[in-house]
Amino acid sequence: MQCIEKDTQVKSFLKTGKSKEKIKVAGVPGLYLVKNTETEGVWEFTRMRDKQRFHFMRRYPKCSLSQARSIFNDYNLKIDRGDPYETISPRHLQAEKKKKIVEGVKIDSLIVHYFEEREERLQKSKTNKNPDRELMALQARYKKYLRDEIGELFPSQLTTEVAIRVLSQIRNSDSTRSKVQALFSDIKRWAIRTNRLSIEAAPINWEMVHEVLPRSICAPQKHPACKVEDIPELVKLIYEFNPHEVFKSGAYALLFVILTGVRVGCLLEPDSQVCGEGEDWFAHWKEVDLKQAIWHIPAQYLKESQNGAMDIPLSKQAVFILKKQKELIYSLMGNQAIEGDSFLFPSTQFGRVNRINRPMKASSLKGILRRVDEKQKALGLExxxxxxxxxxxxxxxxxxxxxxxxxxxxxxxxLVEIQLHHRIKGVRGHYLRDPQIERRREMLERWGDYCFSLLSLNKDIS
Incomplete structure (x- = not known):
């Protein structure tokens, strides 16, 4: 079939053609039928005149073949006659009026709708354990850094100049600058997606923005880290920490974090309780194979979930800690607490019903480090x-x-980058796909030996 001449050919084309395939309509220059489904399609009309493009559409079967011929033949006559673009299609004129009305709304009046749509995206992406918390952080970021600067502007006024003005005021943190830039850019893209801003609006020249921004006055903030030479002493103190059994689970979790180098978020819940699908995205016993000394972490548990799932080789010290944890939890909570679906490090807040089946809080580890530090200070040590x-x-x-x-x-x-679940940059990172399990195991075994070098546990561990 080379072109469509009658209704039966329309139905035949939709039934047999491929999705998005189009076919010419006989007798109407510039008119095509584009297939959507087996029963629906789009009449697509395109003509050029004096380097100006005329493009209009109608839906089938709402608009039949005879109606489409009548409408678009009339458009052809107006185009050949030289009529102005805006007078050819009343629908186009109405759309332009509606667009002007929408674009005339200030950002502060639109921001509620933006965050509603952003919340939907966070829920659907399934890459964030606590989307509600992330949404609150975005709203706080808008209120603190953007509302005073862009709240009274229209979407069309989100220009490169405004971006420079907003980001120039953030000079104490490159990380904050980056997050505010991402929010600013996403608001503009959302305005385009929702027809609140023309897709032809001038894009923000971020290269120019970064060229003229003043440098941050503070060095990048890094997480305070233990000195390598202090690790054996610290591990000894943590292992011997607190005679009360209920607190031992936190000490084991902290030792496990040190031995594996994983992010705490893979194991323990943040301070605000996670709800929804992400509430189960923490380590379970079913993901650990003590015989093979491997811990499998599903992709969704990880911060960089786009890097895929990860297998962690466990040193003999890490296996020893997990066995001690299993014995402890069994004695405190019974056999049901070490079943496959149970959390590796469950909450020890036995008095609260809603905490029994939740993982331990990440703040528990901070508390242990603080107490160990206070103990050292009490002895007159640094x-x-x-x-x-x-x-x-x-x-x-x-x-x-x-x-x-x-x-x-x-x-x-x-090896370290793979163990930390970082993406190796450049061409090398693109082609390096072997997880290097055994080479990482060798590294972690030696790391475990060093960490436990002040503990007399060789018989128990081996």
Missing amino acids: GFRDRFTGKMITTHGFRSTLTDWAEKEGFNSD
Whole structure:
């Protein structure tokens, strides 16, 4: 079939043609039928006159073949006659009026609709364990950095100049600048997607923005990390921490984080309780194979979920800690707490019904580090401090400590990057796909030996 001449050919084309395939309509220059489904399509009309493009559409079967011929033949006569673009299609004129009305609404009046749509995207993406918390952070960011600057503007006024003005006021954190830029850019893209701003609106020249922005006056904030030479002493203190059984689970979780170098978010819940589908995205016993000494982490548990799932080789010290954890939880909570679907490090807040089937809070580890530090100070010692800032160490900082140790021991930096679940940049990262399980196992075994070097547990661990 080369072109459509009658109704039966329309139905035959829709039934047999491929999706988005189009066919010419006989007798009407510039008119085509584009297939959507087996029963629906779009009449698409395109003509050029004096370098000006005329483009109009109607839907089939709402608009029949005879109606489409009548409408678009009339458009052809007006185009050949030289009529102005805006007078050819009344629908086009109405759309332009509606667009002007929509574009005339200020951003502060639109922002509620933006955050509603952003919330839907966060829920659908399934890459964030706590989308409600992320939405609150975005709303706070808009209120603090953007509302005073762009709230009274129209979407069409979101220009490069405005972007420079907004970001120039943020000079104490490159990270904050980057997040505000992302929000600013997303608001403009949303305005285009929802027809509140013309797609032809001038894009923001971010290269120019970055060229003229003043440099940040503060160095990038890094998580305070334990010195490599202090790790054995710290591990000894954590392992021997607190005689009360109920607190031992937190100590085991902290040791497991140190030995594996994982982000705490893979294991433990943030301070605000996670709800919805993401509430189960924390380590379970079913994901650990103690015989093979492998811990499988599904992609959704990870911060960089787009990098895919991850397998962590467990050193003999990490396996030892998990066995001790299993014994402890069994004695405190019974056999049901170590079944496959149970969390690896469950909450120890037994008095609260809604916490029994939840993972431990990440703040528990901070509390242990703080108590260990206070104990050191009570003995007149310096405690465990970051080498450069002098601040108390953090759980995330152990990833930096592992990196420093591996560098000193001569391990390939790629092994550390894979273990930390970082994306290796450049062409090398694109082609390097082997997870290097055994080479990472060797690295983590030596790291575990170093961490436990002050503990007399060789018989128990082996």
